[in-house]
Amino acid sequence: MRSIDWKKIKGFIFDLDGVVYRGNKPIITATKKINELIKKNYKVTFLTNNSTKSQKEFCKKIIKCGININSRFIITTSVATANFIAKKYKKGSNIYVVGSRALKNEIKRKKFKISKKNVKAVVAGLDTNINYEKITVASNILRKGKLLIATNPDKILPNEKGFQPGAGSIIQSIIEATGPKLKKIFIGKPNIFLIKEALKVMKLNKKNVVLVGDQLETDILAAKNFNMKSILVETGVPNNSKKIKASLKLKSLKNLFIE
Ligand SMILES: [Mg+2]
Missing domain, CATH: 3.40.50.1000 (HAD superfamily/HAD-like)
Known part of the structure; x- marks a missing residue:
């Protein structure tokens, strides 16, 4: 997959575990960047393969990490x-x-x-x-x-x-x-049920959205399966796959610069 044409991008889908937080600890570089994006009027949804909490409980956790969000923008498995x-x-x-x-x-x-x-x-x-x-x-x-x-x-x-x-x-x-x-x-990533729900909530086309995740075999493969642009961040799990590639790879979201 080639690089991202930022002029087309109107929204972001963020994975949670390993992208926004690790356990109960926020990943500050990510939460700062996500708030910047929200300020610049990008639409933002969160999508998680994790089935251990309700939308409201995830919402509380994200707000505690410093991002103000409504629970309907959180898509869970x-x-x-x-x-x-x-x-x-x-x-x-x-x-x-x-x-x-x-x-x-x-x-x-x-x-x-x-x-x-x-x-x-x-x-x-x-x-x-x-x-x-x-x-x-x-x-x-x-x-x-x-x-x-x-x-x-x-x-x-x-x-x-x-x-x-x-x-x-x-x-x-x-x-x-x-x-x-x-x-x-x-049901979860790499299947595309969750991404489809997220796009519906954002009212955006997949061509105008980037998916950000920490796992090649779930997040990035889901984006690839759906022909969407993706960013791999190295703040979560280690990745071994050589076959699956994100459109962009970043050490952390701090390094995301939209031109
Ligand atoms: Mg993750």
Whole structure:
């Protein structure tokens, strides 16, 4: 992908973990730059593969980092996953969920029941209370041919101290326990569900928006899959892929100069 034609750009989509903050610690170079962009009237949305918080909780966290934003400009995999289920299954159906309270709440809000019995599909995301029992229940349902709806494939998450296991590590254990006939779909990046929702909220065309992320295999690949411009920042996870390239690579957002 070639460089960015700044005259065309009217908005930015920012990933959160590793771009705006690490754990509870804001990345000051990023928050400063994002505020500058907002002042210059660029439209800004935040988009996260992280399913552990509600839009309102993410909003509070972003405001605490020093960026004033409305929660509707935050697109989470919990919301996108619940939207996906609502399109695919009848209201009132039973869904088995391995995941956070926020994820379960979004699914309940769409009028689905969370249960182990007569299940239509299994949803899996980051669950900090994951255990052997949950993997057993999920894999036994999936072995009967039900669909695994996974929030996101990120294997690790950057935090204040270093890293912690991401949803992808939990989901992978369910996949391994189920066996080769598993049917699955990932809602988060590198799939493009979240980006489409973000563009809708911003009322902008993908040609006028740049996606900023810290992971080649999720953020930058999603932008590439959708033929969008992207910026890779080195403030989050380490990247090993040589195949995926961002339009621009920066040590930090401090180094972003719009000409
Ligand atoms: Mg990230």
